[in-house]
Amino acid sequence: MPFPRIDTPAVLVDLDVVDANIAAFQNFCDDAGMKLRPHIKTHKLPFLARQQISAGAVGVTCQKVSEAEAMIAGDDNDSDNSALGDILITYNILGDAKLARLARLAAKAKVSVVADNVAVVDGLARAFGDAAAPMRVLVECDTGADRCGVRDPDAAAVLAERVAAAPGLHFAGLMTYPPPGRVADVQEWLSEARRRCEARGLSVEVVSSGGSPDMWNLGEMNAVSEYRAGTYVYYDRSLHARGVCDWSDCALTVLTTVVSAPTETRAVIDAGSKVLTSDLLEMRGHGHVLARPDLEIDGLSEEHGRVTGAPTRLRVGDRLRIVPNHACVVANMLDRVELVRGDEAVDVAEVVARGQVW
Amino acid sequence: MPFPRIDTPAVLVDLDVVDANIAAFQNFCDDAGMKLRPHIKTHKLPFLARQQISAGAVGVTCQKVSEAEAMIAGDDNDSDNSALGDILITYNILGDAKLARLARLAAKAKVSVVADNVAVVDGLARAFGDAAAPMRVLVECDTGADRCGVRDPDAAAVLAERVAAAPGLHFAGLMTYPPPGRVADVQEWLSEARRRCEARGLSVEVVSSGGSPDMWNLGEMNAVSEYRAGTYVYYDRSLHARGVCDWSDCALTVLTTVVSAPTETRAVIDAGSKVLTSDLLEMRGHGHVLARPDLEIDGLSEEHGRVTGAPTRLRVGDRLRIVPNHACVVANMLDRVELVRGDEAVDVAEVVARGQVW
Numbered sequence: 001m002p003f004p005r006i007d008t009p010a011v012l013v014d015l016d017v018v019d020a021n022i023a024a025f026q027n028f029c030d031d032a033g034m035k036l037r038p039h040i041k042t043h044k045l046p047f048l049a050r051q052q053i054s055a056g057a058v059g060v061t062c063q064k065v066s067e068a069e070a071m072i073a074g075d076d077n078d079s080d081n082s083a084l085g086d087i088l089i090t091y092n093i094l095g096d097a098k099l100a101r102l103a104r105l106a107a108k109a110k111v112s113v114v115a116d117n118v119a120v121v122d123g124l125a126r127a128f129g130d131a132a133a134p135m136r137v138l139v140e141c142d143t144g145a146d147r148c149g150v151r152d153p154d155a156a157a158v159l160a161e162r163v164a165a166a167p168g169l170h171f172a173g174l175m176t177y178p179p180p181g182r183v184a185d186v187q188e189w190l191s192e193a194r195r196r197c198e199a200r201g202l203s204v205e206v207v208s209s210g211g212s213p214d215m216w217n218l219g220e221m222n223a224v225s226e227y228r229a230g231t232y233v234y235y236d237r238s239l240h241a242r243g244v245c246d247w248s249d250c251a252l253t254v255l256t257t258v259v260s261a262p263t264e265t266r267a268v269i270d271a272g273s274k275v276l277t278s279d280l281l282e283m284r285g286h287g288h289v290l291a292r293p294d295l296e297i298d299g300l301s302e303e304h305g306r307v308t309g310a311p312t313r314l315r316v317g318d319r320l321r322i323v324p325n326h327a328c329v330v331a332n333m334l335d336r337v338e339l340v341r342g343d344e345a346v347d348v349a350e351v352v353a354r355g356q357v358w
Numbered sequence: 359m360p361f362p363r364i365d366t367p368a369v370l371v372d373l374d375v376v377d378a379n380i381a382a383f384q385n386f387c388d389d390a391g392m393k394l395r396p397h398i399k400t401h402k403l404p405f406l407a408r409q410q411i412s413a414g415a416v417g418v419t420c421q422k423v424s425e426a427e428a429m430i431a432g433d434d435n436d437s438d439n440s441a442l443g444d445i446l447i448t449y450n451i452l453g454d455a456k457l458a459r460l461a462r463l464a465a466k467a468k469v470s471v472v473a474d475n476v477a478v479v480d481g482l483a484r485a486f487g488d489a490a491a492p493m494r495v496l497v498e499c500d501t502g503a504d505r506c507g508v509r510d511p512d513a514a515a516v517l518a519e520r521v522a523a524a525p526g527l528h529f530a531g532l533m534t535y536p537p538p539g540r541v542a543d544v545q546e547w548l549s550e551a552r553r554r555c556e557a558r559g560l561s562v563e564v565v566s567s568g569g570s571p572d573m574w575n576l577g578e579m580n581a582v583s584e585y586r587a588g589t590y591v592y593y594d595r596s597l598h599a600r601g602v603c604d605w606s607d608c609a610l611t612v613l614t615t616v617v618s619a620p621t622e623t624r625a626v627i628d629a630g631s632k633v634l635t636s637d638l639l640e641m642r643g644h645g646h647v648l649a650r651p652d653l654e655i656d657g658l659s660e661e662h663g664r665v666t667g668a669p670t671r672l673r674v675g676d677r678l679r680i681v682p683n684h685a686c687v688v689a690n691m692l693d694r695v696e697l698v699r700g701d702e703a704v705d706v707a708e709v710v711a712r713g714q715v716w
Contacts, residue, residue, distance in 0.1 A: 007455045007716045041660060063661045091628075091661065092617040094675060097365045116618050119674040147662055148618040148626050259450040260474050260506040268506050270449075274690055278636040302399060302686060303421045303449065304505055316477040317452060328660060332632055335713040355693040355713055358365045 002319055003338070003345050008257040009271040011330060011337045012321070015346065017251035018048065018233055025215065025232050026055040032218040037061050037088060039210065039230030042328045044353035045337075046074025048233060049084055059086030059110070061210070061228045065093065065101050066356035072108055074352055088112045088208065090175060090228070092120045092140070092148060098358065099127035102135075112136035112206075114175050116149050121162050121169070128168030136172040137163045138208060143189040144179040153189060157196035164202055171197075173206030173225075180213035180242070183220045190223040213242050236327035237288045238281040247290065250323045252331060254287070255338075256305065258318040267307045267314040271322065273300040275333050279326040287322040297322070360677055361696070361703050366615040367629040369688060369695045370679070373704065375609035376406065376591055383573065383590050384413040390576040395419050395446060397568065397588030400686045402711035403695075404432025406591060407442055417444030417468070419568070419586045423451065423459050424714035430466055432710055446470045446566065448533060448586065450478045450498070450506060456716065457485035460493075470494035470564075472533050474507050479520050479527070486526030494530040495521045496566060501547045502537040511547060515554035522560055529555075531564030531583075538571035538600070541578045548581040571600050594685035595646045596639040605648065608681045610689060612645070613696075614663070616676040625665045625672040629680065631658040633691050637684040645680040655680070 003012070029036040038052040039061040049060050049071055062068040071084045087109055093102055105111050106128075115121045115137050128135040139160050142149025150156045156174060164171040174193055178186040186209065194204045209221060210228030212235075218227060234252035235245040256271035276286050278300060286297040286305060295314075299306040307314065314320075324330040331337065332354045339347040361370070387394040396410040397419040407418050407429055420426040429442045445467055451460055463469050464486075473479045473495050486493040497517050500507025508514045514532060522529040532551055536544040544567065552562045567579060568586030570593075576585060592610035593603040614629035634644050636658060644655040644663060653672075657664040665672065672678075682688040689695065690712045697705040 007453060010715060092674075094615055094617055094628075095365060116620070117674050120617070142620060146624065147657075147659065147664060149620065151620055257452060259452055259478070262474070262500060262507065262509055266504070270452075273635070273637060273687060277631070278638070278687075279631060280636070299505075301505065306505060316450075316475050329631060329636075333713075334715050336715060355691075357368060357692050357694055 002321070002343060003255060003340065006255060006338050006345055008255050008319065009275045010255045011275065011334050012253045012255050012340050013234070013337045014251045014340050014342070016341045017249060021233055021235065021249060021251060022052055022055050025229065026057065029218065029227065030056060034218045034224070035226040037208070037226055037228050038233065039228050040067060040071060040353070042230035042233055043331055044070065044351050045349055046071050046084070046352065047349065053084065058226065059088060060084060061088050061090055063089070063091055064356065064358065065089065065098050065105070066358055067353045068105055068111070069101065070353035070356070072105060084109065086110045090114050092116060094120060094123055099123060103127055103131065106131070106135060112138060112172055114138045114140040115159065115163065116140040118162060121159065121166060125166035125169055131168050134168050134170040136170050138173045138175040138206060139163065141174055141176040141189065141193060143176045143186045144182055145177055147177065149176060153193035153196050156193040157200055160197045160202050161200050171202055173204045173208065175208040178209055178211055180211060183214055183217050187221060187223040194223065212239055213244060215244065231327055234327040234331070237323050237325045238283065240288070240323070241283055247288070247323065252327045253290065253321040253323055254330065256320050256322060258314045258316055258320070261312065261314050261316050264311040265308055267312045269305040269307055269320060270303065271305045272303040274302050275330065276300060276305060276322065276324050277326065277329045277333065279329050281325050283325055287324045290321045290323060292320065360679070360701060361613060361698065364613060364696050364703055366613050366677065367633045368613045369633065369692050370611045370613050370698050371592070371695045372609045372698050372700070374699045375607060379591055379593065379607060379609060380410055380413050383587065384415065386574070387576065387585065388414060392576045392582070393584040395566070395584050395586050396591065397421070397586050398425060398429060398711070400588035400591055401689055402428065402709050403707055404429050404442070404710065405707065411442065416584065417446060418442060419446050419448055421449055422714065422716065423447065423456050423463070424716055425711045426463055426469070427459065428711035428714070430463065442467065444468045448472050450474060452478060452481055457481060461485055461489065464489070464493060470496060470530055472496045472498040473517065473521065474498040476520060479517065479524060483524035483527055489526050492526050492528040494528050496531045496533040496564060497521065499532055499534040499547065499551060501534045501544045502540055503535055505535065507534060511551035511554050514551040515558055518555045518560050519558050529560055531562045531566065533566040536567055536569060538569060541572055541575050545579060545581040552581065570597055571602060573602065589685055592685040592689070595681050595683045596641065598646070599641055605646070605681065610685045611648065611679040611681055612688065614678050614680060616672045616674055616678070619670065619672050619674050622669040623666055625670045627663040627665055627678060628661065629663045630661040632660050633688065634658060634663060634680065634682050635684065635687040635691065637687050639683050641683055645682045648679045648681060650678065
C-alpha cells in the first residue's frame with residue numbers, strides 16, 4: 001500500500017517532480033530571455049515561492065491581498081526576508097480595507113498592482129497620494145479572454161495616462177491574462193498598446209502576460225517582457241489534455257481509498273467534490289487515475305467519488321492516486337498537503353494562503 | 359452599500375432565516391412523527407448543530423470522522439456538553455487511523471456508523487471487539503442512487519446478520535441516501551429489507567433516509583423512522599430550482615463586489631470558483647443574483663466571476679448578493695462566515711470543521 005502512514009483523502013505534492021518542474025521552466029525562460037514571475041495561487045506555500053525565486057524568478061504573482069500577506073508573513077520566518085520582495089497582485093483592488101492592507105504590504109516589499117478602470121485608479125490614488133513611494137500600476141488589457149481588462153489598445157493608453165498623472169501612482173506597464181492558443185493576436189494587441197502609450201510619452205517598463213497553456217510558446221511572444229505561470233509547478237489533467245505536460249510531470253495528486261465496491265463496474269472512493277472540486281475545464285470526468293487509465297471518475301458527491309470501469313478490478317481498501325482536473329483549486333481545499341519524494345513521505349506543509357476570507 | 363464593514367468576497371449567513379428554517383422543518387417533522395437528524399456537513403458549525411438539537415432533533419449526522427470530532431470539540435467549550443451526544447457518521451470507515459479516532463469519539467458520545475461491505479464490518483469488529491460498549495452499525499442500502507450501499511434487500515439482511523454476529527458490533531438498522539423523487543420505490547426497498555432482517559431474527563431499530571430534495575414528502579415515507587437533511591438550514595439555488603424553498607428562505611449568500619465593468623453587457627465580480635465553487639448540479643450558471651434575476655453568472659475563474667446582462671447596469675464598486683448553486687460546498691471554502699440578521703452584521707463564526715484533512 002502506498003504511503004501507509006498517510007490517511008486518505010490526502011493531497012500529495014511530490015517535491016522531486018516540483019524541483020524538476022521549477023528548474024525546467026526557469027531554464028526555458030532563461031534561454032528565451034523571458035523574465036518569469038510565478039503565480040503562487042497554485043501552491044499558496046511560501047517555501048515553494050522562495051524556491052521559485054532562488055531558481056531565478058524575478059518575483060511572484062498573487063491574486064489576492066491575502067495571498068501576498070501570507071507570502072510575506074511566511075517569508076518573515078525565514079532566513080532570507082528579501083526573497084519574496086517583489087510581488088505583483090494581478091487584481092483590481094477596491095475599497096478602503098484592502099487598500100489599507102495594500103499600503104502596509106507596500107511598506108515591506110516592492111508591490112505592483114493592476115487596474116482596468118478609472119474607479120480602481122482613483123481609489124489607488126487616494127490610498128497612495130501621500131505615500132513615501134508611489135504604487136506601481138500596470139494597466140490590465142483584455143486581449144481576448146473576455147474577463148477583466150481594457151477593451152482596446154487606445155483605451156490602454158488612455159488609462160495609462162490617467163495612472164501616470166495620478167498622485168502617488170507610477171505607470172509601470174501592461175498586463176494581460178490572454179486567451180490560450182492565440183499568441184500572435186495577443187502580441188499584436190500588446191505591441192499596439194505599447195506604441196500608443198509611447199506616443200503619449202509614457203514609458204512601458206513591463207509587459208506581463210501569462211498562463212500555463214501557452215508556457216512553451218515564449219519564443220513567439222516578442223511583445224512580452226515578463227511571464228506569469230502558476231500551474232506549471234504542479235501541472236494537472238487539464239494541462240495534460242492540452243499537451244503541455246506528461247503524467248510524470250504532475251506533482252500534485254490526490255491519494256484516495258476505495259471505500260465501497262458495489263458492482264463489478266462501479267467503486268466508490270473517499271475523494272469527492274470537497275477535495276477534487278467540480279472543476280471540469282471542458283473535460284469529461286473528475287480526474288486521471290494513475291496507472292489505471294481504463295477507469296473513469298464519472299461522478300462526485302461531497303465526500304464520495306464514483307469510479308467506473310469494465311470491470312473496475314477494485315477492492316475495498318485499495319488506494320488510488322488521482323491527477324485532478326485542476327491543481328490550483330485542489331491545493332486550496334485542505335489545510336495541509338503531504339510532501340513526498342517518490343514513494344517516501346518526507347514532510348507536511350500548511351497551505352497558509354488558503355481559506356483567507358478576502 | 360450593504361454591510362459596509364464586511365469586505366468581499368464574504369459568505370453571509372442570515373441567522374433570522376436560519377432560525378426560521380430550523381424551526382419550520384423541525385415542526386414539520388414533529389407533525390409527521392418523524393425523527394430529524396440534521397446533517398452538519400452543510401454548516402460545519404457546532405453552535406448551529408446545538409440549535410438544531412435544542413429545536414428537537416434527535417442527534418446529528420456527520421460525513422467524516424473529523425466533522426464529528428469538530429462537533430464534539432466545539433461542544434466541549436459550551437455549557438451543555440451532552441447536546442451533541444448522538445452522532446451518526448454516514449460513511450464506510452476504513453483503516454486503523456480513522457478507527458482509532460472513532461473509538462475515542464465513541465468514548466465521549468453515542469456514535470453510530472454505517473457499513474455496506476464485509477471489509478468495513480470486519481474492520482469495525484477488530485476495532486471494537488474489546489470495547490466497553492458495542493459500536494452501533496447501520497447497513498447502508500443502495501435504493502437507486504448508485505453510490506454506496508448493498509444492492510438488494512436480501513444483501514442488506516445478509517450483511518446485517520454479519521454485523522449482529524460480529525464481536526463489538528450492534529446491528530442498529532438500515533440507512534440509505536435515496537435517489538431524489540422516487541420516494542415510493544425507496545419505501546418498498548426499505549420495507550422489504552426490514553422484513554428480510556426480521557425474518558433472520560434481527561431487530562431493525564432505525565431506518566434512516568435523507569436528502570433535502572424530498573424533505574417535504576415525509577408523509578409518504580412510511581418505511582422510514584429517522585430523516586437526515588443538511589441543506590435545509592441554508593437552502594440554495596439547486597433546492598429553489600426543485601421547488602423546495604423560496605429565495606427568502608436562502609440563508610447563505612455570497613457578498614461580492616463588481617471589480618470591472620468592461621462592456622454594457624459584461625461585468626466581473628470578486629467571487630470565483632474559490633468561493634462559489636464549480637458545482638452546477640445540473641443547472642446553468644453559477645448562482646442567483648438576489649434582486650437581479652436578469653443577470654447571469656456565466657463563467658468563473660478562480661477569483662473572478664463573469665456576470666452578463668442585457669445590459670448589466672452594473673458599475674465598479676457595486677455589491678451583489680448571490681445565492682450559490684450549492685450551499686454545502688460554499689460553506690466549506692472560507693475559514694469563516696459572517697453572521698447577519700437582516701441588514702445587520704452581528705458576528706463572525708469560524709467554520710471549525712472545514713479544511714480537515716481526513
